[in-house]
Amino acid sequence: MNNTDKVNHWEKVYATKSFEEVSWYQDKPSYFIDLINKLNLPKDVAIIDVGCGESKLLENLHKEGFHHLTGVDISNIAIEKNKKNFSHLQPAIEWIASDICLFSPNKNYKLWHDRAVFHFLRDPSEIEIYIQQTAKHIEKGGYLMLSTFSKNGPLKCSGLDISSYNHEDIALLFESNFEIIYQSYHDHETPFNTLQNFQTSILKRK
Ligand SMILES: C[S@@+](CC[C@H](N)C(=O)[O-])C[C@H]1O[C@@H](n2cnc3c(N)ncnc32)[C@H](O)[C@@H]1O
Numbered sequence: 556m557n558n559t560d561k562v563n564h565w566e567k568v569y570a571t572k573s574f575e576e577v578s579w580y581q582d583k584p585s586y587f588i589d590l591i592n593k594l595n596l597p598k599d600v601a602i603i604d605v606g607c608g609e610s611k612l613l614e615n616l617h618k619e620g621f622h623h624l625t626g627v628d629i630s631n632i633a634i635e636k637n638k639k640n641f642s643h644l645q646p647a648i649e650w651i652a653s654d655i656c657l658f659s660p661n662k663n664y665k666l667w668h669d670r671a672v673f674h675f676l677r678d679p680s681e682i683e684i685y686i687q688q689t690a691k692h693i694e695k696g697g698y699l700m701l702s703t704f705s706k707n708g709p710l711k712c713s714g715l716d717i718s719s720y721n722h723e724d725i726a727l728l729f730e731s732n733f734e735i736i737y738q739s740y741h742d743h744e745t746p747f748n749t750l751q752n753f754q755t756s757i758l759k760r761k
Pocket of ligand 1: 653
């Protein structure tokens with residue numbers, strides 16, 4: 556899939572579906588909020604949600620007092636929806652429309668959260684770019700929280716073929732720059748009452 560097709564796919568999703576109608580919908584991403592809280596991060600650290608879509612993760616972190624928050628998504632429509640829906644939050648969340656492989660921020664992050672985004676990368680060169688992006692933009696001692704479909708999960712997401720991973724795959728891919736500090740498998744229940752098995756890994760930047 557070339558870049559234009561990718562952007563068009565996601566723009567169509569966010570132009571035609573409400574958040575409650577997509578398989579990845581979560582009313583409150585409690586599982587990830589709990590994991591983040593266990594990291595005991597100071598409230599002023601920089602946190603990025605990569606491929607945020609319309610997730611309520613950043614809104615919830617904002618409620619908990621985190622105030623240096625960034626959401627990035629390839630879909631401009633998703634980003635514009637967030638700007639409108641979360642415009643009341645002060646200090647404001649920073650919303651950026653960008654392909655994560657092309658993203659070039661002028662700062663680094665203490666926590667990089669990715670739920671169901673990395674698994675869309677299938678070309679080895681793109682996967683390598685993503686790995687380099689995490690190494691470049693996560694500060695030393697910072698965290699990568701990476702959640703993808705597992706080997707027991709679906710083969711497609713949003714109608715697109717994905718790459719599935721087990722814990723060992725993630726450890727191997729990121730081992731040059733990160734050490735694993737936590738891993739789990741868990742099911743996400745979609746709004747259509749089906750289960751999707753995810754692997755989640757928390758990696759610490761060396
Ligand atoms: C399955 S959704 C998950 C959304 C969100 N992370 C959540 O958990 O609710 C995948 C999201 O990744 C975004 N996305 C896909 N490829 C991307 C890329 N290369 N760069 C940035 N965002 C991307 C899509 O627009 C979509 O919002």
